Amino acid sequence: PCITVCCGTGCRALGSVKLVDAFRSELAKQGLENQVDIKETGCHGFCEKGSVVVIYPQNICYFHVKSEDAADVIEKTIKTGELVERLLYADPATGEKLVYHHDIPFYKYQKRIVLGDNEHINPQNIEDYIQRGGYSALVKTLFHMTPESVLEEVDKANLRGRGGGGFPAGKKWRTTHDAADPVKYVLVNCDEGDPGAFMDRSIMEGNPHCVLEGLAIGAFAIGAKEGYIYVRAEYPLAVENLYAALRQAEEYGLLGKNILGSGFDFVVKVHEGAGAFVSGESSALMTAIEGRVGEPRPKYIRTAIKGLWDKPSNLNNVETWANVPHIINKGADWFRSIGTEGSKGTKIFALVGKVNNTGLVEVPMGTTLRDIIFKIGGGLRDGKKIKAVQTGGPSGGCIPENLLDSPVDYDALSKLGSMVGSGGLIIMDEETCMVDIARYFINFLSDESCGKCLPCREGLRQLVDILTRITEGKGTMVDMDTLEDLSGVMSEACLCALGQQAPNPLLTTLKYFRHEYIDHIKNKH
Numbered sequence: 001p002c003i004t005v006c007c008g009t010g011c012r013a014l015g016s017v018k019l020v021d022a023f024r025s026e027l028a029k030q031g032l033e034n035q036v037d038i039k040e041t042g043c044h045g046f047c048e049k050g051s052v053v054v055i056y057p058q059n060i061c062y063f064h065v066k067s068e069d070a071a072d073v074i075e076k077t078i079k080t081g082e083l084v085e086r087l088l089y090a091d092p093a094t095g096e097k098l099v100y101h102h103d104i105p106f107y108k109y110q111k112r113i114v115l116g117d118n119e120h121i122n123p124q125n126i127e128d129y130i131q132r133g134g135y136s137a138l139v140k141t142l143f144h145m146t147p148e149s150v151l152e153e154v155d156k157a158n159l160r161g162r163g164g165g166g167f168p169a170g171k172k173w174r175t176t177h178d179a180a181d182p183v184k185y186v187l188v189n190c191d192e193g194d195p196g197a198f199m200d201r202s203i204m205e206g207n208p209h210c211v212l213e214g215l216a217i218g219a220f221a222i223g224a225k226e227g228y229i230y231v232r233a234e235y236p237l238a239v240e241n242l243y244a245a246l247r248q249a250e251e252y253g254l255l256g257k258n259i260l261g262s263g264f265d266f267v268v269k270v271h272e273g274a275g276a277f278v279s280g281e282s283s284a285l286m287t288a289i290e291g292r293v294g295e296p297r298p299k300y301i302r303t304a305i306k307g308l309w310d311k312p313s314n315l316n317n318v319e320t321w322a323n324v325p326h327i328i329n330k331g332a333d334w335f336r337s338i339g340t341e342g343s344k345g346t347k348i349f350a351l352v353g354k355v356n357n358t359g360l361v362e363v364p365m366g367t368t369l370r371d372i373i374f375k376i377g378g379g380l381r382d383g384k385k386i387k388a389v390q391t392g393g394p395s396g397g398c399i400p401e402n403l404l405d406s407p408v409d410y411d412a413l414s415k416l417g418s419m420v421g422s423g424g425l426i427i428m429d430e431e432t433c434m435v436d437i438a439r440y441f442i443n444f445l446s447d448e449s450c451g452k453c454l455p456c457r458e459g460l461r462q463l464v465d466i467l468t469r470i471t472e473g474k475g476t477m478v479d480m481d482t483l484e485d486l487s488g489v490m491s492e493a494c495l496c497a498l499g500q501q502a503p504n505p506l507l508t509t510l511k512y513f514r515h516e517y518i519d520h521i522k523n524k525h
């Protein structure tokens, strides 16, 4: 048997490192240390239930496991096969206890292509990744494909960027590949500053090799010999596991000079960010890597052509790169068989807010918001009614209850005035004030604006002032017109996407919850 213990950041905060020690000493006490394996894995996604333990081969799931429970788990489950009832998942509606990973609704309705390996791999051990087929896509690329055939495969898969814009990765790769300058770069964006979103952190912490493998495949296709990973310094475990993965990949000849004797050279460097939300914007991120202040620049010439040190540079986020080995191994047709017409594959969402089951969920593009919230999320807490869901991070929009049957994909959400964005899904119940929600997000963006251009710097400040006035019962109907006018100017005149998309939470709440603004103004509360 093997006892796996989630050692992602969420479970660590709940004591999973001590729990591993407790299991080890209990096994030693019982003389079972050579018969039972203990594995420290990456994040399973169900962080609120930590520490999460899965026992193989049976697939028994235990939640909220503490060091004090180790003796019982060994004594009962490992030695006699008896279940420890108190650690099992209890269905919030029926109270029924569920034993197996695949029966628990939070996991049952997901399709975990990118996240699935997290629960099996010790991220500090490259051999775990290799045993699960890791680096086979890189081998296939180097020895059985050409740069052109890789570009064609990724283009045919229609993999769209998972970091916000949804731009087709294949087209971006092609632009950098075709640029005349022979020195090119590939980059990973692990800046992830949206409140509540942590899917890139979980991948980088739990399965860093899949990102490195995707990046190396991209470098081969594009013609880059050097790659950079921009990672938030506030993600210490992701940084630690990334450095360990880099070291091991180099030792195994999977990165560096003449990879596996193929003649392809590729080195990767890490840049630890300093915590600015705006540094996730492509030109700001590249400026920061160059050692300057991470501010966006006008993109008359795209970074795919003139980016890092003015060289053609292809930037994708962690989740996008993590999809690449799967596309190469299983083919573009397999990838295209998942999702909707315009949005292929799966997407990882951070499901948070007033929902019973919070955490990371990976679903096929096109799954409805209602299914995510009610089937996977288990509905709302305390039997409350749902009012809205905010998608796409702080620059996303708020979608009302009557539109929950909308499929989640790039095009459907943008028609509703929102976006997939980085994948934040914040659930709000009937008691949530939507004006206050708009003010929270606008205030966040005002704090994070770099201040370089006036429409964003001053526009956001004005929006915050007006929204504060309205929530304090001091607003007027003229304020409503000013909010809309100012939002229109910002969408047109701001330099980067932070400012251009900042009014989204405001505009969607004005569109779908206008009566709440009017109530504040008329009833003066």
Ligand code: SF4
Pocket (backbone or CB within 6 Å): 278, 295, 296, 448, 449, 450, 451, 452, 453, 454, 456, 457, 494, 495, 496, 497, 498, 499, 500
């Ligand atoms: Fe900076 Fe905002 Fe202008 Fe972007 S839109 S450059 S964040 S001031």
